[in-house]
Amino acid sequence: RDKETIDMELQLKDLETVDKKLDKVKRAAKTGNKDAQKEEAVLLKLKAGLESGISVRALEFSDEDYLEFVKPSQLITDKPVMYVCNVDEGSAVSGNDYVNQVKDAVKDENAEVLVLAVGTEADINELDDYEERQMFLQDIGLEEPGSAKLIRSAYKLLNQQTYFTAGVKEVRAWTINVGATGPQAAGVIHTDFEKGFIRAEVIAYDD
Numbered sequence: 001r002d003k004e005t006i007d008m009e010l011q012l013k014d015l016e017t018v019d020k021k022l023d024k025v026k027r028a029a030k031t032g033n034k035d036a037q038k039e040e041a042v043l044l045k046l047k048a049g050l051e052s053g054i055s056v057r058a059l060e061f062s063d064e065d066y067l068e069f070v071k072p073s074q075l076i077t078d079k080p081v082m083y084v085c086n087v088d089e090g091s092a093v094s095g096n097d098y099v100n101q102v103k104d105a106v107k108d109e110n111a112e113v114l115v116l117a118v119g120t121e122a123d124i125n126e127l128d129d130y131e132e133r134q135m136f137l138q139d140i141g142l143e144e145p146g147s148a149k150l151i152r153s154a155y156k157l158l159n160q161q162t163y164f165t166a167g168v169k170e171v172r173a174w175t176i177n178v179g180a181t182g183p184q185a186a187g188v189i190h191t192d193f194e195k196g197f198i199r200a201e202v203i204a205y206d207d
Contacts, residue, residue, distance in 0.1 A: 003105060007055060007077070014075045015050040018043055021073065042069040050077070057081070058108045080157045082112040084150070092117035093141040112153045116146035164205075165189070 022043045028036035042065050049059045055077035061070055070078060083106060085099045095103075095115045103113050117140070124136045125145075137145065155161060155175075162173045163185055174188045187194030 003083070003102070008053065010076045011050045011053065011055060014056060014077050015047065017073065017075060018046050018050065022047065038065070039069050046070070046073075046075070055109060057110045080110055080112075081106075082114060082153060082157055084114045084116055086118045087115055089117050089120040089140055091115070092120065112157050114146075114149060114153050116150070118146065121146050166203075 022040070025036050025040045025043060029040040042061065045059065045061070046056060049056065056070065056075045057078050057080070083102050085095065085102055087096055087099065091099070092115065099113070099115055106113060120140060121137075124133050127133050127136065133145075137143070159178050160175050161178050162175055165172050165174065174185070176185050176188055182200045183194045183197040186197050186200065
């Protein structure tokens with residue numbers, strides 16, 4: 001119910017945006033402008049979907065139409081979504097009927113569904129000893145804390161990754177897009193590093 005309420009509010013907001021764009025584009029399309037006619041067709045498809053209660057991320061477009069007309073519109077229901085299901089200790093590993101309902105409801109969306117037993121993990125985090133925390137996690141069938149799963153899922157959803165710089169003084173993590181080049185990765189540290197980039201020495205994490 002909560003998901004449906006939020007979806008509806010966001011879809012109505014997107015519908016408002018699409019309607020405003022459609023008013024402008026229709027005028028240009030009537031003059032025979034081919035690009036405007038293509039955009040009008042995409043906007044009408046968006047409008048029909050939103051009016052039917054379908055979020056933009058669940059609608060299908062060709063790569064060309066998506067990149068040219070849908071993505072630049074920055075519609076809220078086109079953005080990637082993560083659903084975090086907070087369950088009891090017994091459902092921490094495989095979820096429950098409610099989790100299955102959420103998974104079924106979002107199967108057509110570009111969405112991550114994560115299952116966390118937040119209350120149980122909060123209790124485990126009260127323990128001072130790392131080994132003890134790991135032991136309790138394993139007792140409920142988990143290999144790692146939920147926070148680690150949450151971070152990794154968020155990075156995957158946003159197409160991001162981490163690289164580290166290591167020196168005598170400190171080791172630091174930097175966030176970059178998956179597929180970023182060496183110079184682009186250097187630019188995250190400082191724009192001058194990207195402009196004057198010469199080379200990078202890359203070491204595998206395990207090494």
